[in-house]
Amino acid sequence: MADSKLLLSTAYFGPVHYYARYLKHPKVYIEQFEHFNKQTYRNRCIILGANGPLSLVVPVVKGREKKIVIKDLKISYDENWQHNHWRSIFSAYNSSPFFEYYKDEIYYIFNRKWGFLIDLNQKIHSIICELLEIENKNVFTESFEIINDNTCNLRDIISPKNKTLKDSVFRPAKYTQVFSEKFGFIPNLSILDLLFNEGPNSYTLLESSLIADQ
Numbered sequence: 001m002a003d004s005k006l007l008l009s010t011a012y013f014g015p016v017h018y019y020a021r022y023l024k025h026p027k028v029y030i031e032q033f034e035h036f037n038k039q040t041y042r043n044r045c046i047i048l049g050a051n052g053p054l055s056l057v058v059p060v061v062k063g064r065e066k067k068i069v070i071k072d073l074k075i076s077y078d079e080n081w082q083h084n085h086w087r088s089i090f091s092a093y094n095s096s097p098f099f100e101y102y103k104d105e106i107y108y109i110f111n112r113k114w115g116f117l118i119d120l121n122q123k124i125h126s127i128i129c130e131l132l133e134i135e136n137k138n139v140f141t142e143s144f145e146i147i148n149d150n151t152c153n154l155r156d157i158i159s160p161k162n163k164t165l166k167d168s169v170f171r172p173a174k175y176t177q178v179f180s181e182k183f184g185f186i187p188n189l190s191i192l193d194l195l196f197n198e199g200p201n202s203y204t205l206l207e208s209s210l211i212a213d214q
Helices: 016-024 081-093 099-111 117-132 191-207
Strands: 005-008 027-030 044-049 052-057 138-140 151-153
Touching: 005 016, 016 191, 044 081, 044 191, 052 081, 081 099, 081 191, 099 117, 099 191, 117 191
Parallel strands: 005 027, 005 151, 027 138
Antiparallel strands: 044 052
């Protein structure tokens, strides 16, 4: 694992799995020439609210083309999704131990308009890397990536709708969540859940979520 190249999709506040893998690879590529797929982490994240897991979805401009390359996908502002997302995040994590420490950096995302989904996601990623104190080492692919033997391709494996493909080394470490007493531990939520609940300990928990150096 340590010497392999990691290939990921772009992600909106990616899940714990996304960042656990990110820590372990020296080279990380973000696919920008794939076609947009619905119901993935490319434009959604899952947080834990008072009523259980909640999906926050960034609406996109569909256009006339059925297949849109991800780098060209624009964000729709027909609805005030930024206000709704921040309100949901605030409601879910306002009582978490580290919300006060990180809320201003996260709120920045919802306080301006972004033209393209991939630009929004990259800014989110840079903020998450800064808060986690990890290197922002990812680069965009220059064409649709051809998979070779030294590439760990997780573009479709890290997905909320994936029911069959598995990453055998990912075992999400447990931590205390805001609503743990109500729901028990819900694994692999958005990195926001880990960050607001565990703060500086998030890095250690990400490291311990991979069971072997494979």
